[in-house]
Amino acid sequence: MSDLRELLRGIExxxxxxxxxDLTDLPADPHDLFTEWLLAALRDGVPVPHAxxxxxxxxxxxxxxxxxILKNVSREGWQFASGSGSRKGRDLAARPAAxxxxxxxxxxxxxxxxxxxxxxxxxxxxxxxxxxxxAARAEALLGRQSGPxxxxxxxxxxxxxxxxxxxxxxxxxAPQWTLYTLRARxxxxxxxxxxxxxxxxxxxxxxxxxxxxxxxx
Numbered sequence: 001m002s003d004l005r006e007l008l009r010g011i012e013x014x015x016x017x018x019x020x021x022d023l024t025d026l027p028a029d030p031h032d033l034f035t036e037w038l039l040a041a042l043r044d045g046v047p048v049p050h051a052x053x054x055x056x057x058x059x060x061x062x063x064x065x066x067x068x069i070l071k072n073v074s075r076e077g078w079q080f081a082s083g084s085g086s087r088k089g090r091d092l093a094a095r096p097a098a099x100x101x102x103x104x105x106x107x108x109x110x111x112x113x114x115x116x117x118x119x120x121x122x123x124x125x126x127x128x129x130x131x132x133x134x135a136a137r138a139e140a141l142l143g144r145q146s147g148p149x150x151x152x153x154x155x156x157x158x159x160x161x162x163x164x165x166x167x168x169x170x171x172x173x174a175p176q177w178t179l180y181t182l183r184a185r186x187x188x189x190x191x192x193x194x195x196x197x198x199x200x201x202x203x204x205x206x207x208x209x210x211x212x213x214x215x216x217x
Contacts, residue, residue: 014108014194021191021199029210030187030203031075034111037189038073041104053101054080056091064091070102071128077183078113079120081128083176086145092117098182108192113184115205120179129177138162141174188215 019040027033041049050070057063064087071079078100082088092098100113119125129137141162149155166172184205191199200215 014192016106018108018192023201026201026212029075030184031073033189034073034187037109037111041107044106046104046106049104054088055099055101056088057095058091059094071179077115077181079179079181081125081177081179083140083143083145083174084178085143085176089176089178092180100182110190112188113182114186115182115184117180117182120181125177125179126173128179129173130171134163134166137166140177141166141172143174143176
């Protein structure tokens with residue numbers, strides 16, 4: 001245990017040249033700054049820059065988190081998708097609020113988004129489903145996410161059957177597939193610094209738009 005502790009303490013957290021968080025020209029809307037940071041991460045070659053941690057809590061209050069892919073971001077909010085019968089789908093039905101966390105280690109940047117979540121229309125959810133790859137559609141068609149699995153052979157047989165069905169019915173949509181939109185109440189932008197002089201800017205939604213201010217590291 002002591003060896004592991006020392007190993008973890010010795011891992012370099014920030015390496016390379018880090019970007020400067022310019023506070024002189026912050027946009028009034030956090031969606032604009034998020035898009036700017038996301039595109040910068042893409043240009044800098046950050047692997048899977050649209051991956052995010054989605055945190056939810058169900059009726060029992062227990063939190064749970066998992067990594068998903070961001071589908072879109074606009075003034076309406078941040079979008080992601082899942083089956084409504086999954087753990088996250090059930091959580092959102094019981095408590096329609098969530099948190100998103102983006103982390104781009106190469107640039108020492110983190111974005112935290114919290115807000116209310118609403119499901120999209122059936123048409124928009126179906127369009128999102130049909131835009132997925134055939135393999136992804138086959139897996140989602142099973143509708144068994146997080147359920148007990150006897151063995152991997154059972155999984156492979158079910159996925160193969162779903163893939164065959166999709167090949168024969170290319171317009172088939174999983175009935176529980178849901179596109180969700182998180183409408184942010186707050187958005188925090190965190191820029192790391194080697195000397196631990198981290199810069200944090202927090203946007204908070206108001207009736208008239210957004211208020212923003214600095215936070216202590």
